[in-house]
Amino acid sequence: MSEGLDFYIHYILDRHNLGHLQLLCNRGYLENNHIRIEFPYKNRSCRRCGNCKGERIAEYRAKQGAGWPTVFVGDGYSDACAAREADVLFAKNDLEEYCQREKIRYNVYTGFSEIAARMIELGLLVET
Numbered sequence: 001m002s003e004g005l006d007f008y009i010h011y012i013l014d015r016h017n018l019g020h021l022q023l024l025c026n027r028g029y030l031e032n033n034h035i036r037i038e039f040p041y042k043n044r045s046c047r048r049c050g051n052c053k054g055e056r057i058a059e060y061r062a063k064q065g066a067g068w069p070t071v072f073v074g075d076g077y078s079d080a081c082a083a084r085e086a087d088v089l090f091a092k093n094d095l096e097e098y099c100q101r102e103k104i105r106y107n108v109y110t111g112f113s114e115i116a117a118r119m120i121e122l123g124l125l126v127e128t
């Protein structure tokens with residue numbers, strides 16, 4: 001999920017053979033040399049975000065039911081709502097500062113190998 005726009009995120013995912021992943025983000029359309037942006041995800045209560053990642057996590061949790069922990073990886077202020085909602089949080093940069101200020105528990109990371117190692121420790125990922 002992202003606060004970004006679908007067309008460049010799809011481009012990046014496709015370049016890494018990850019185009020099959022579900023993407024929850026805003027939509028951008030090039031029209032007459034301008035970008036028109038649509039916000040297809042309606043936020044129930046958040047007025048801060050265009051696509052509230054915290055609300056998307058809550059919706060996912062409600063759909064999947066208990067027993068499916070949510071893991072969120074973020075680095076910016078647009079991840080603030082998700083930081084409060086995720087069961088397991090990985091934070092760096094601006095999000096890490098936000099979590100320290102708001103006293104939200106998180107795991108530090110610099111790259112995805114650390115995230116994978118921590119998820120294995122937590123029993124959320126099986127090592128192959």
Ligand SMILES: [Zn+2]
Pocket residue numbers: 046047048049051052053054055081
């Ligand atoms: Zn929000």
